Amino acid sequence: MFFADVQLVTPSFRTLPPKRVETTIGRTNRTDIPIPYGAANCAPDRLPELRPATVVAHVATGTEQPRKVVFTVPHPDPLLTRLLREECSQYLVERVATIEFGPRWTEAGEVMRTTLVVTRRGAGEVALGDLGGTTHYNVGLERRPLGVLPADRQRMEVPVELTPARCDGHAFGEAKKAFMFPARASLDGGEERVVIVTPPKPVQDRLIRYAQRACGLGGG
Template sequence: MKRFRVPLVLFVAVATALAGCGAADKRAEPATRPPDGVSVSLAQWRSDEPVHALQIAVRNTTTTPVYFADVQLVTASFKTLPPQSADATIRRTERTDLPVTYGEANCLPSGLPEVRPATVVARLRTGDEPLRKVVFTVPHPDPLLSRLLRDECSAFLVKQAADLSFGPDWKQDGEVMRGSLVLTRRGTGAVSVASVDGTTHYMVTPGTKRRPLVKLETDAQRAEAPIALSPGRCDPHAFAEAKKAFLFPVRASVDGGEERIVIVEPPKPLQDRLIDYALRVCGLGG
């Protein structure tokens, strides 16, 4: 068998050329450092909460316009969603918001996790430059992400043991609507509900004065607590801006542990009935 010997000089030349190509490729990679004078932070409007959204608040202190093609929130605390279209040219501004939805929280079955660092990844163009990928670092710990993670994972801990929902039967009784909060078994543990709080539009009156309002015992599959709803405000503007009208905070605990807040939202058909009822009671038609 013949062996081909490669001259040492040729080998060194080829290796040097390959190394040079690698260096050239590395130099050709688009920079990920944000443009000078451009930064981001996170914010959330009241209307964002029901749709699991937040705002990428962009600050541009320069006179050079920056075009954002798309943006993406990346953090180990929430499931990462694909980049979302922005299609926005941002000139000098203290704050311009780019809305994005964010993924489900990565919760733990044993307790509340600590919020993890976050970045905002964007494809953008500064002035007449070509599009490039940029990574903005979000100051850590971010207070908004900390709150969103805490709230979602608090509800997760309760929902492991039981589902909380509005019952199917609701009837108007004078000037109130009467129905129930229903607990349905999912996992293990006794689930106690301490209170059902009102929203921006509806007040909640429990049907009993006992505490807890209702308890799903460890050997029970279902439990319910009677509650009554009544309008919290009757001005027409209130019903035009009903962004959080149906996000009812329920304070619940498992096996006597710390109380957690679970947001319970009635199904759409019941929401429509409650709006019609409130309009009638308020004398606004319906």
Template sequence: MSASFKTLPPQRADAVIGKTERTDLPLPYGPANCLPKGLPEVAPAKIVARISVGDEPPRTVAFPVPHPDPLLARVLRDECSEYLVKQAVNIEFGPEWKETGSGADAVMRGDLIVTRRGPGAVRLVSMGGTTHYIVGHDEPLGVLDPGTQQIRAPIRLSPGRCDAHAFAEAKKAFLFPVRVTLDGGEERVVIVSPPKPLQDRLILYAARTCGLPQQPGSPK
């Protein structure tokens, strides 16, 4: 429990802790409680649980988390930074993508579409790659000036890894970090992902560019 995050309803854990010096248990947490402007400071936190020892009946115990906890502070900062960006603009992959070049030199070209939601100037500083894709773009990536409703920022994607194991185990292949400043402030990061049909096209393009065989059922 913490004022910095929404409290989740109790969840049954059914974890048995043996006579060990340490046992790690996964703990879910709620979304961050963000401010309309600026980043909040992380508030103290505690873990509340119902436990029983041996044959004793269950009882409620609270474990204070050392404050300030660096992990909670980072999670709060990351979530609230993204929240502030999303209050100002919507950033998404455009619908039109084209493959140019051939062989190992082929790249996918398209746009990020940035649409205004709030006031102020928004500068797209850069877009980072992922475990599987390298991102190329002009610098700065794009600027949404006050009074402008929408801009398109051209980007190009190329494979970052070509081993078959990487394609089979891809979990974060489409979580692209975009760095943004709002009204000239500090850089903030928002994660942008392409829609599923475009993800399928990118996988097919990358596999073909890397010279990997197309798997049965792959998108055409």
């Protein structure tokens, strides 16, 4: 069977144009085909329930022309459920406050220091529970939970220390999750939600050079 394109269709995510794959599937029990998906359709005040999804594809067998086929995704799909929950959890927090690294980064020996900054955008109390490390960097904090931004305050800063989590030479190549730090925050005493905090590209480059020096790998 020849797949010409695939497309995920569900009310829970924005529908993207079909992705061309031009892949021939042989007689196998399973073949994975990556499918892009759009931004989650989030509610302003709650986590939405996952809606049913289908995969729309144009397929052909033998020498025939591709025809449209719709595959029903078993509902509720655990991967789509997790993706929707993660994206909408971050959306709910970011409606009230931004969580980001501060602009100042200082290197002290084998430690890189900065701050985590919470800045108000809307009404409500924001409690910052934790900031986790990544595949490449450990996070040191003075305390956990990190603190609370009361409803009458506009800004809160928390000291943060980073150290390399690994020092092998392959650690400093392409790594998509090296700079995706998970922060846990809650609104008005509710459930903790995860917000991914990512430093800007110039800081990422600086962190790689710092980690190379801290690991004794001769980074400049």
